[in-house]
Amino acid sequence: MLQKIRVMLFLAWRSIQRGGRAGLMLNIVIIALVFTNMLLLPSIITGAVELFNEQTVDYQTSDILISPREDDRYIADVDTLLAKINRIPGVHRASARFAMGGTLIYKGKTVSVPVTAFYPRDEVEVTLINTKMKSGTFLSSGDTGEILLGNFVAGSEDESEDFFASLGGVRVGDSITVNFENGVSREYRVKGIFQTKSYTVDYMVFLPWEEMEEIIGHENTLATEVLVKTDEGVDLDVVKMRILSFGVGEKVKTWKDVLSGLVEESIESFNIINQISMLVSLVIAVVVIFVIITIKAVHQRREIGILKAIGIDQDIVIGSYVTQVLFICLLGTILGFIISQVLMIYFNAYPLEFPDGNVVPVFEYVTMLENTALLFVASAAAGYVPAWRIARQNILDAIRGQA
Amino acid sequence: MITVEDLERVYLMGKVEVHALRGVSLSVKQGEFLGVTGESGSGKSTLLHLVGILDQPTAGRVLIDTTDVYRLSAEEQSRFRLGRIGFVFQEYALIQELTALENVYLPSLAAGNSHRDHEEHAGAILEKVGLEGRLNHLPRELSGGEQQRVAIARALVNDPGILLADEPCANLDSENSRNIMDIFADINRETGQTIMMVSHEAWHRPYFDRIIRLRDGRIVDAGDVFDDEER
Ligand SMILES: Nc1ncnc2c1ncn2[C@@H]1O[C@H](COP(=O)(O)OP(=O)(O)O)[C@@H](O)[C@H]1O
Numbered sequence: 001m002l003q004k005i006r007v008m009l010f011l012a013w014r015s016i017q018r019g020g021r022a023g024l025m026l027n028i029v030i031i032a033l034v035f036t037n038m039l040l041l042p043s044i045i046t047g048a049v050e051l052f053n054e055q056t057v058d059y060q061t062s063d064i065l066i067s068p069r070e071d072d073r074y075i076a077d078v079d080t081l082l083a084k085i086n087r088i089p090g091v092h093r094a095s096a097r098f099a100m101g102g103t104l105i106y107k108g109k110t111v112s113v114p115v116t117a118f119y120p121r122d123e124v125e126v127t128l129i130n131t132k133m134k135s136g137t138f139l140s141s142g143d144t145g146e147i148l149l150g151n152f153v154a155g156s157e158d159e160s161e162d163f164f165a166s167l168g169g170v171r172v173g174d175s176i177t178v179n180f181e182n183g184v185s186r187e188y189r190v191k192g193i194f195q196t197k198s199y200t201v202d203y204m205v206f207l208p209w210e211e212m213e214e215i216i217g218h219e220n221t222l223a224t225e226v227l228v229k230t231d232e233g234v235d236l237d238v239v240k241m242r243i244l245s246f247g248v249g250e251k252v253k254t255w256k257d258v259l260s261g262l263v264e265e266s267i268e269s270f271n272i273i274n275q276i277s278m279l280v281s282l283v284i285a286v287v288v289i290f291v292i293i294t295i296k297a298v299h300q301r302r303e304i305g306i307l308k309a310i311g312i313d314q315d316i317v318i319g320s321y322v323t324q325v326l327f328i329c330l331l332g333t334i335l336g337f338i339i340s341q342v343l344m345i346y347f348n349a350y351p352l353e354f355p356d357g358n359v360v361p362v363f364e365y366v367t368m369l370e371n372t373a374l375l376f377v378a379s380a381a382a383g384y385v386p387a388w389r390i391a392r393q394n395i396l397d398a399i400r401g402q403a
Numbered sequence: 404m405i406t407v408e409d410l411e412r413v414y415l416m417g418k419v420e421v422h423a424l425r426g427v428s429l430s431v432k433q434g435e436f437l438g439v440t441g442e443s444g445s446g447k448s449t450l451l452h453l454v455g456i457l458d459q460p461t462a463g464r465v466l467i468d469t470t471d472v473y474r475l476s477a478e479e480q481s482r483f484r485l486g487r488i489g490f491v492f493q494e495y496a497l498i499q500e501l502t503a504l505e506n507v508y509l510p511s512l513a514a515g516n517s518h519r520d521h522e523e524h525a526g527a528i529l530e531k532v533g534l535e536g537r538l539n540h541l542p543r544e545l546s547g548g549e550q551q552r553v554a555i556a557r558a559l560v561n562d563p564g565i566l567l568a569d570e571p572c573a574n575l576d577s578e579n580s581r582n583i584m585d586i587f588a589d590i591n592r593e594t595g596q597t598i599m600m601v602s603h604e605a606w607h608r609p610y611f612d613r614i615i616r617l618r619d620g621r622i623v624d625a626g627d628v629f630d631d632e633e634r
């Protein structure tokens with residue numbers, strides 16, 4: 001067995017060494033491109049998904065989201081709940097939100113959105129919206145008569161730039177009217193406009209908790225949701241279980257729970273595109289290798305006959321072709337790896353710009369190893385078949401073939 | 404010792420049967436230098452290929468010593484060719500990507516000899532056929548006569564006991580031919596290899612211990628053993 005492998009490697013190596021250089025290089029480059037191609041689309045998709053996940057955690061749900069029980073509209077007695085949750089190990093801070101429907105009016109333009117109230121001091125601990133101020137400043141607890149708008153709510157003067165109905169280019173310092181669901185109407189000065197690039201978040205409007213209590217007319221102990229930030233590095237599911245075991249009867253979901261279902265479907269579609277692209281790449285690799293080895297084996301038909309005539313096993317002959325293919329694959333994947341690393345450096349410096357954020361492709365090593373394995377197996381098969389077809393031919397026919 | 408019994412080989416050309424061998428029986432003694440002659444198309448190559456386990460007979464047997472070679476599996480046949488038979492083709496039949504030395508030691512490598520051994524051994528054989536200065540040349544850098552000598556060295560490298568040569572001098576000028584024939588004669592004398600050689604050159608006759616003549620797939624002259632005086 002070892003002997004066979006030695007002869008196989010010897011023949012393969014000599015053939016690589018003394019066979020055509022240009023053809024060999026071309027093969028390697030093609031495999032490298034196929035490898036890069038197999039890696040690129042999944043990395044962009046992974047990058048896009050990661051961006052979406054990050055945006056969700058940073059601006060929308062924080063780490064854990066608590067929402068009302070199945071049949072309730074509100075979480076009751078939220079102060080007690082906050083106190084309880086804040087004591088749970090692994091919890092960094094909990095922040096309550098209360099939303100009430102409202103219509104914003106500015107120079108005849110109206111936007112109907114929920115107006116959400118929070119304690120600014122809690123909110124800055126659970127989301128990063130405060131770090132994404134496009135203009136003006138974030139809310140602080142003492143503010144009265146001031147409101148915070150998402151970029152899409154504020155909009156731009158040129159309406160064609162807006163995705164949704166907007167206030168048509170409200171600026172910080174402008175006054176807007178808000179008609180609340182409960183009939184109360186107030187004037188607010190725009191204190192700040194934030195831009196997170198998340199479509200959902202940038203269509204939100206915020207007020208301080210105390211301001212909302214003014215609108216309601218009494219102290220508010222209800223919340224529509226509670227955002228929980230956990231300590232760095234803790235397992236979210238563990239903290240979630242702890243919250244539940246502390247007797248919290250509301251719905252408790254990690255951000256992953258929130259996204260599952262919602263995003264899974266779009267990821268599923270991404271994956272289908274991904275797999276098609278990968279399949280196409282593999283087919284290209286298989287066809288190229290098949291053609292190359294067929295040409296090579298047909299060209300060397302006589303030599304294959306001679307090898308068999310002097311007593312070299314057919315398996316060794318086939319094996320020497322497969323070895324050459326594997327060698328081409330090895331160099332091809334190494335070159336492809338280098339290309340993809342260079343692309344990685346490039347994309348880190350110049351991310352792909354999408355409307356909802358800059359996507360940096362994420363090369364996943366697992367994907368890469370899977371692709372490499374797939375590429376090797378497919379190529380080996382693509383090399384084996386033509387080598388086998390030529391090598392199994394009758395010895396004398398092979399020798400006579402080109403004499 | 405080679406024993407051929409009632410060997411037949413029929414080729415099918417479409418629906419036409421071509422009888423290349425029509426029942427050939429023959430026995431070649433250990434150490435014998437046998438010449439095979441006959442007109443073109445008489446079945447000489449077919450016979451040699453069948454003895455060399457490169458083909459499949461339609462009927463009959465080939466025994467090498469006591470082994471009925473066509474009852475072996477493909478892998479066993481391959482091993483038999485590797486270790487017990489050396490074949491020299493008319494057209495040199497070297498591997499173009501291997502040097503003279505590598506062409507010669509390839510069968511030795513395949514037979515499982517250690518690296519140092521096979522390189523040294525192959526070098527020694529090439530020296531014996533007069534190619535000591537050509538070890539690292541590729542076939543395309545060698546003349547026809549030199550290539551044929553490499554092929555002979557390759558056939559000898561595993562000390563096979565049987566050497567089969569199908570018109571090894573057909574493509575060579577007379578000087579190179581003589582050189583090749585002398586090498587075969589030396590090998591036969593010094594190492595006692597049994598040699599079966601197809602040839603129809605009259606001047607080759609003195610080299611052989613015995614000559615058989617084929618005509619239309621049959622042995623028409625089983626040949627007398629020449630004794631030394633007759634040469
Ligand atoms: N592969 C083949 N297919 C068909 N006929 C063949 C084949 N090989 C040889 N023959 C025929 O068999 C006969 C003997 O051929 P061969 O043994 O090569 O003769 P020689 O070597 O004596 O010239 C010839 O008639 C030849 O045409």
Ligand SMILES: [Mg+2]
Nearest residue numbers: 447448449569
């Ligand atoms: Mg012939």
